[in-house]
Amino acid sequence: MLDTLDGLDTLEVVRRRRFAARWGVGAVLVAVLGWLVYTVAVSPNLEWTVIGKYFLATPVMEGVGVTLVLTFTTLGVGLVLGAVLALMRQSRNPVAVAAAAGYIWFFRGVPLVVQIVFWFNLALLFPTLGFAPTNEVITPFLAAMLGLGLHEAAYLAEIIRGGFLAVPRGQVDAALTIGMTRAAATRAIVLPQSIRVILPALGNQFILILKGTSLVSVIGGGDLMTRAQQIYGQNYQVIALLLVATGWYLILVTVAGVGQRFLERWAAR
Amino acid sequence: MSAGGLRLRGLRKSYGGMPVLRGVDLDVAPGEVVCVIGPSGSGKSTLLRCVNHLEVLDGGFVQVDDVLVGYEPREGKLHESTEREVARARLRMGMVFQQFNLFSHLTALRNVTLGPVKVLRRDPAEVEREARALLDRVGLAAHADKLPAQLSGGQQQRVAIARAMAMRPSVMLFDEPTSALDPELVGEVLAVMRGLAAQGMTMVVVTHEIGFARDVADTVVFMDDGVVVESGPAERVLTDPSSARTAAFLAHVRRHPEKETDHAQNQQS
Ligand SMILES: Nc1ncnc2c1ncn2[C@@H]1O[C@H](COP(=O)(O)OP(=O)(O)OP(=O)(O)O)[C@@H](O)[C@H]1O
Ligand SMILES: [Mg+2]
Numbered sequence: 001m002l003d004t005l006d007g008l009d010t011l012e013v014v015r016r017r018r019f020a021a022r023w024g025v026g027a028v029l030v031a032v033l034g035w036l037v038y039t040v041a042v043s044p045n046l047e048w049t050v051i052g053k054y055f056l057a058t059p060v061m062e063g064v065g066v067t068l069v070l071t072f073t074t075l076g077v078g079l080v081l082g083a084v085l086a087l088m089r090q091s092r093n094p095v096a097v098a099a100a101a102g103y104i105w106f107f108r109g110v111p112l113v114v115q116i117v118f119w120f121n122l123a124l125l126f127p128t129l130g131f132a133p134t135n136e137v138i139t140p141f142l143a144a145m146l147g148l149g150l151h152e153a154a155y156l157a158e159i160i161r162g163g164f165l166a167v168p169r170g171q172v173d174a175a176l177t178i179g180m181t182r183a184a185a186t187r188a189i190v191l192p193q194s195i196r197v198i199l200p201a202l203g204n205q206f207i208l209i210l211k212g213t214s215l216v217s218v219i220g221g222g223d224l225m226t227r228a229q230q231i232y233g234q235n236y237q238v239i240a241l242l243l244v245a246t247g248w249y250l251i252l253v254t255v256a257g258v259g260q261r262f263l264e265r266w267a268a269r
Numbered sequence: 270m271s272a273g274g275l276r277l278r279g280l281r282k283s284y285g286g287m288p289v290l291r292g293v294d295l296d297v298a299p300g301e302v303v304c305v306i307g308p309s310g311s312g313k314s315t316l317l318r319c320v321n322h323l324e325v326l327d328g329g330f331v332q333v334d335d336v337l338v339g340y341e342p343r344e345g346k347l348h349e350s351t352e353r354e355v356a357r358a359r360l361r362m363g364m365v366f367q368q369f370n371l372f373s374h375l376t377a378l379r380n381v382t383l384g385p386v387k388v389l390r391r392d393p394a395e396v397e398r399e400a401r402a403l404l405d406r407v408g409l410a411a412h413a414d415k416l417p418a419q420l421s422g423g424q425q426q427r428v429a430i431a432r433a434m435a436m437r438p439s440v441m442l443f444d445e446p447t448s449a450l451d452p453e454l455v456g457e458v459l460a461v462m463r464g465l466a467a468q469g470m471t472m473v474v475v476t477h478e479i480g481f482a483r484d485v486a487d488t489v490v491f492m493d494d495g496v497v498v499e500s501g502p503a504e505r506v507l508t509d510p511s512s513a514r515t516a517a518f519l520a521h522v523r524r525h526p527e528k529e530t531d532h533a534q535n536q537q538s
Contacts, residue, residue, distance in 0.1 A: 170370035173323055174429075177364040178384035178436050179356050188387060193374045 050240040054231060055247065063227030064248055070144055070213040070223060075206060077149030082156030087186075089161055100157065107154035113215050116147035120219040144216035144223070152209055159201045163194030196267045203260035207253050214249075224248055272334050273299030273439045273471040275362075280319050280329035282312075289315045291495040292329070297440070297488075300469040304482035304503065307492035308518060313475040314367075316492070317442045320473070321362045322355050333361040334439050360388070363433030367445040369425040371417040377404060377428045378413040381435045389436070396435075403431040407461050423454030427461055434465075441465065443474040479522055483507050491515040 040046065054060055088100035107115070120143040123134035138146075167190045175185035214225035224245050232241040275297040282290040289312045297303050305313050318324045320331055322339055331338040338358040340347040350358070371380050381400040385391045404413050407427040417425050426446055433441060443462065447455040459481050466472060466485050476482060482489050486503040491512065499512040510516045 168368075168370070168373075170366060170368050171372055173318075174364075174366065174370035174372070174432075176323060176356070177321060177359060177362070178432065179360040179388040180384075181352055181356050184387065188383065189372055189374075196374075 045239065046243075047237055047240050050235075050237045051243055051247075054241060054244050057231075059227045059231065060224070060244060060248070063222065063224035064252075066141070066221070066226075067210070067213050067223040067248075068252070070141075070148060070216065070221070071206070071210045073145050074148040074152050074209050074213070077145070078152030078156040078205075078209070079160075081149070081153035082160050085153060085157035086160035086164060089157070090164060104154045104157055107151050108158075110151075112147065112151050112212060113218060115151055116144060116216055116219055116221075119143035119146045140216070140219050140221045143219055144213070144221040148209065148212060148216070152205070152212075155205060156202075159198055159205065160194070162201075163198040164190055166197040167193045199260070199264050199267050203256070203263070206256055206260070210252055210256065211249060214245075273469075274332075274334065275320070275440045275471065275473065276330075276332040277320065278330045278332075280316065280331070281327045282315055282319050282324060283327055289495050290319060290329075293492075293495070293497055295490065295497065295500070297471060297473060299471055301487045302466045302470075302472045302474065302485055303488045303490055304486035305473065305475045305490045305492055306477070306479070306482065306518070306522075307498075308521075311492045312495045313492055314444050317364065317444050317473065317475060320442060321359050321364055323364075333358065336361065356388075360436055361439045363436060363438035363441045365426070365429050365433055365441065365443045365446045367448050369417070369422070369429045369449070371425055371428055371432070373417050376414050376416055377409060377420065377424075377431075380417070380428055381432045384432065384436050400431070400435055403434055404428070406464070407431050408457070421454060422450045423457045426450065426458045430458075430461055430465075440471045440473065443472065443476070445475050445477065447476070447478060477522070479507065479519070491518065493518070 041048075085100045085103060088096040089104075091097060119138060120140060122138050122143070126134055128134060129137050171189050171193075172182075172185050175189045176182070180188065213221075213223050216223055217225040217229055220226055228241040228245040232238045275295070277293055277295040280290050280293040281288070293312075293316055295303070305316070307313055315324065319326050319329075322331070326339065330340075336358055339350050339355060341350055341354065342348075371377075372383065375383065378397065378400055381403060382393070382396045385396040385399070386393050401410065401413060404410055407430060409424060409427055409431070412420060412424060412428075417428070420428065430441075430446075446462070447458050450458065455478070459478065462472070462474070462481075463485055474482075474486070483503055488500060489503045489506040490500040491498045491506065491510070491514070493514050499506060499510060499515045501511075506515065507519065510519060
C-alpha cells in the first residue's frame, strides 16, 4: 500500500519490456522471407539476365499499355453502365427495376473468362453484324473490352447503389421541398455524398479490374499477360517472364493504391 | 385567394389499401398559424407530405395562394402537372422536418443558398448576403461555415428553417420540428417559430407542444384516424374541446407531460 505520493519522483522507474514479442515474431518473419527470396534469387533455373532483358522490351511495354487501356476503358464502361443500372434499380418503374436486376444477376453470375471467350466467338452465333463480317468488327481487343466492361458494370452497379442508399432519403425530400426535381436532387445531393462511400470500394474494384485484364490472354488480347505468354512460348523462359509480368502488375497496383489515397483525401476535402 | 393562403379539400391517401387520410378539409388564411395535434399514426405527417405533393394524392385538391397544386386547369379539364410544374408550385411551401434533413455535405450557409442559386437562379453574391442575414436572424451568424455534423440538433433545425425561408415561401409547414430535440434545445427552435408567426408568416405546425399551440396558434386542428375531428380557435379547442376524442387526447397528453415541454421555460434565446 502507498501512503503518500511524496518523494516518488526520486525513485528509478523500471520500464516494462513492451516489444519483446514483437521483436521475436519480427525476427522469425524476416528470416523466413529472407530465405525464400534467397533460394529463388540464386536458383540456377532463374535467368536474371532474361528478366532484365525483357522488363523494358518493346512487346512488354506494349502489353503494359494495352493492360492500362483495357483497365481504364473497363472502368469507364463499368461506371457509366453501372450508374445507369443503379439508377434503374432505384427508379419507380418496375420494368426498369427488373431489367437492371436481371442484368446484374446474369453478368455477375457468369465467369469472366466465359464472357470474354463468348464475345470473341460471337461470329459463331451471328456471322455478320450489319454489313461487316462479325470477325472484322469484334477484334480480340473489342471482345476483351466488352467482356470486361459488361461484367464490371454489374459489380459497379451494386457498389453505386450502395452509395445511393447511404444518403438518407430525407435529404432528397428536403431537396424536393426547395423546388428541385428528382434529377436535380440526385445530381446535387445524392451523387456528391455517395462518391465518398463509393471511393474505397472503387479503389478495390480498380485493382481487381487491373488484374482481371490478364484473363484476356485466353483470346490473345495483346495485354501484358498475352505478351509474356507469347515470349515464353518462343524462348521457354516461363518463370522469368511470369516474374516480369508480376513486377509490372505490382508496380501498377502500387501506383493505383497511391492514386486512391489522393482521391479519397480529395473527396473528404 | 390572396397571397399566403392555403386551402385543402377532400385529401385522400392510402398505403397498400390502408386509408391514412380519409378526406381532409382545411382552410388557412394568410398570416394564420394552425397547429395540428393528434395521436401517433393519425396521419399528420402524411397530411403535410400530401399538401406539398411529396406523396402522390389518391384524391382531393390543394390550393396555395391562387395556384392549384398538381393540376393545370385548361379548356374545362384538369391536366395533371409535370414533375417540373409540381416542383414550381412546391416552391410556395417551405417544409421543416422532424429529422432536420440538412444536406450533410454542405455548410449551413450552402444549405441555405442552394435553393435560391440552383432553383431560382438568382445572383449568388446577393443570395449569400441574404442567407447570412437569415442565419443571423435564427441566431447562427457565427456558425454559417460549419457542416451539419458540427451543429447541435437545435442549431440544425434553425438552419433548416432558414433554408426553407430563403425560398420566400407563402406558407411554412412544420412536421414536429422539436420532437427529435433534447428538452433544453426545444426552446431556441420554438423561439424562432414564434418570431416567424409574429411577422405574419402563414404556418401549419404539427406538434406535440400544447403550450406552444396555446400561445402561438390562431387555430388548433385535432386529427384522428385520417380525418379532422375538430378545429377551432386555439384557446377554445384546448380548454373546452367539443369532441370527446379531443378531450381524451388532451387528457392523455397532460397525464404524460414528458411529451410536452413547458412553454414557459422556452422563452429564452
Ligand atoms: N410510406 C408509407 N408506407 C406505408 N405506410 C405508411 C407510410 N407513411 C405512413 N404510413 C402509415 O400511415 C399512418 C399515418 O402515418 P403518419 O406518419 O402520417 O402519422 P403521424 O400522425 O404523423 O404520427 P406520428 O405522431 O407518430 O408522427 C401510419 O399508420 C403509418 O404506418
Ligand atoms: Mg408524424
